[in-house]
Amino acid sequence: MDRKDRIKLLSDLIKINTVGGREEGTAKYLSRFLESYGIHGKTIEVEPGRFNLVAEIGDKTSPVIVFEGHQDVVDIGERSKWLHNPLGAEIVGDRMYGRGTSDMKFGLAAEIITMIELKQSGKPINGTVRLLATVGEESSTVNHMQGAQYFAKHGYLDDVSAAIVAEPSSEPLDWLTQDTPLNPFKFSKAQIRELVKENNSTEQYLLSFAHKGSITYETLAKGKTAHSSSPQLGINAIAPLIKAYDNEIKYFRTLHEKNAILGKTIPVVTKINGGDQLNSVPASASVYAKIRTIPEEPNDAIIDHLKRIISKNNQESEADLSFKLLGNKYPVVSDPNNKLIQLLRKHGEQQLQQKLPLGGYPGGTDAAEFVKVNPTITVAVFGPGNMTAHQVDEFVELENFERFIEIYKQTVNDYFDA
Numbered sequence: 001m002d003r004k005d006r007i008k009l010l011s012d013l014i015k016i017n018t019v020g021g022r023e024e025g026t027a028k029y030l031s032r033f034l035e036s037y038g039i040h041g042k043t044i045e046v047e048p049g050r051f052n053l054v055a056e057i058g059d060k061t062s063p064v065i066v067f068e069g070h071q072d073v074v075d076i077g078e079r080s081k082w083l084h085n086p087l088g089a090e091i092v093g094d095r096m097y098g099r100g101t102s103d104m105k106f107g108l109a110a111e112i113i114t115m116i117e118l119k120q121s122g123k124p125i126n127g128t129v130r131l132l133a134t135v136g137e138e139s140s141t142v143n144h145m146q147g148a149q150y151f152a153k154h155g156y157l158d159d160v161s162a163a164i165v166a167e168p169s170s171e172p173l174d175w176l177t178q179d180t181p182l183n184p185f186k187f188s189k190a191q192i193r194e195l196v197k198e199n200n201s202t203e204q205y206l207l208s209f210a211h212k213g214s215i216t217y218e219t220l221a222k223g224k225t226a227h228s229s230s231p232q233l234g235i236n237a238i239a240p241l242i243k244a245y246d247n248e249i250k251y252f253r254t255l256h257e258k259n260a261i262l263g264k265t266i267p268v269v270t271k272i273n274g275g276d277q278l279n280s281v282p283a284s285a286s287v288y289a290k291i292r293t294i295p296e297e298p299n300d301a302i303i304d305h306l307k308r309i310i311s312k313n314n315q316e317s318e319a320d321l322s323f324k325l326l327g328n329k330y331p332v333v334s335d336p337n338n339k340l341i342q343l344l345r346k347h348g349e350q351q352l353q354q355k356l357p358l359g360g361y362p363g364g365t366d367a368a369e370f371v372k373v374n375p376t377i378t379v380a381v382f383g384p385g386n387m388t389a390h391q392v393d394e395f396v397e398l399e400n401f402e403r404f405i406e407i408y409k410q411t412v413n414d415y416f417d418a
Contacts, residue, residue: 107166168385
């Protein structure tokens with residue numbers, strides 16, 4: 001593909017509005033796009049109007065590398081704060097602006113172009129490259145990653161050796177050179193000095209072989225409403241909920257394990273609801289929390305303990321407390337010495353002209369669902385986007401985008417030929 005066709009693909013993807021879901025337009029567009037280059041893409045309706053996409057190239061059934069990316073994007077927010085049209089795919093200098101450029105339509109596009117150009121090269125592909133484009137990674141509040149769950153449940157990961165998740169993997173270099181560095185990747189001071197010295201680009205990339213899991217849940221208390229002047233006629237839902245919450249906090253303080261790459265388990269209370277009006281005993285109340293998890297303190301063990309806390313509180317309260325699991329995403333930790341990681345590092349450093357540290361991705365990815373069914377998969381989180389993801393005037397530099405296509409092509413060829 002020439003540069004003009006690459007840019008058109010990017011522009012078309014940004015102009016398809018997948019804010020909050022509605023992935024059908026992207027899935028069907030990409031299916032047609034792949035078909036025009038002789039690659040059959042299959043769209044799968046996971047939920048009404050929400051379509052996964054799967055496609056394959058290759059001359060052998062194994063090994064299998066997955067190229068993975070989600071199609072949905074986060075909300076635009078306040079349109080007035082954008083200097084560039086969030087769905088306009090405006091190009092200024094070497095940057096294309098728009099919602100989803102960084103997270104993660106450019107990553108998905110780089111994977112698709114890589115597949116097309118590998119096929120066009122005429123060189124035998126000694127394995128299978130499988131594209132899995134998902135729904136629901138960004139845009140579902142409860143039990144999100146439905147697209148990844150579908151692929152996991154229906155066997156698309158069973159034969160996979162390795163997966164490249166093309167989530168945004170860089171931060172602007174000038175973030176690291178401020179007096180107080182903006183440092184989402186948590187580089188050490190010594191590491192920052194070394195990276196900046198050797199970086200000939202405008203961004204610093206991190207190649208991740210790990211990321212935390214997460215548990216999202218609601219603790220719900222149901223009581224009985226009554227007038228506040230006669231509280232004895234009701235059952236106050238808030239008081240026992242506070243007690244349960246205090247017991248959960250005490251439990252969180254016992255979680256002392258630390259993963260060398262991901263750090264400690266991090267619980268955060270994110271939302272509280274309760275009561276209807278100021279002169280009534282509240283009949284219901286709830287607390288929502290998200291826990292970022294590590295392998296050393298398994299998700300299922302934490303969930304079981306939280307359920308026991310609720311059960312014990314029910315024995316001591318008139319109110320009825322319940323635990324509702326809203327999401328259970330596993331942590332991902334791969335071997336940094338695996339062939340895939342080392343090849344990505346080698347070709348990444350050559351193409352990006354910088355030292356490429358290995359580490360842990362600060363957020364979660366669809367791979368959290370993949371490792372549930374195939375824990376032996378090597379996962380690399382490495383894509384052309386940056387930390388303007390989810391922000392106003394999100395952008396990606398086109399030169400770096402094109403460098404990632406070369407990184408992916410060289411890595412796939414070497415992985416299959418080694």
